[in-house]
Amino acid sequence: MNFTDSPYSPGEVVYVIYRNPHTQDVANIQEAAVVQDPSHPGQLALFLYETYYPLSDEFAIYQSEEEAEQAYAYYFGSME
Template sequence: MDYHAGDIVYVFYRNPHTQDVANIQAAAVVNNPENPGELALFLYETYYPLSNDMAIYTSEEEANEAYSYYYGDVTEGMLND
């Protein structure tokens, strides 16, 4: 998938304090300020370099379906804005 700065995508985010809990979180695709010419995800005031190892979804519906597949039923309001 080609991403462009300004795209909004959805990722699974694990709380660093409770690793057994994952949520769906919206993130912005941005120009990486640390590596010009590269893109990064901006999530919780942190830049994460885009890589093929990341599970990135282009819609909340797609993220919910994947979440259900990997973690079980998605409850309403799973997305943390």
């Protein structure tokens, strides 16, 4: 996703629901940063767990931790 098509800006902090790739039944809310993709100039990426992920519609991205918690509760049940 390039800068002009994105509702996000480089440096913005967002929240994503991240599934553990090794244990698919484990999901957590994780803070991520929107950054310029170092591999694709002019594109945005999520920086999460020391890895760059191309910013795309495949991610459920939330502006606040509260929004992410509400979505988590809706899809997975209580966080506790």
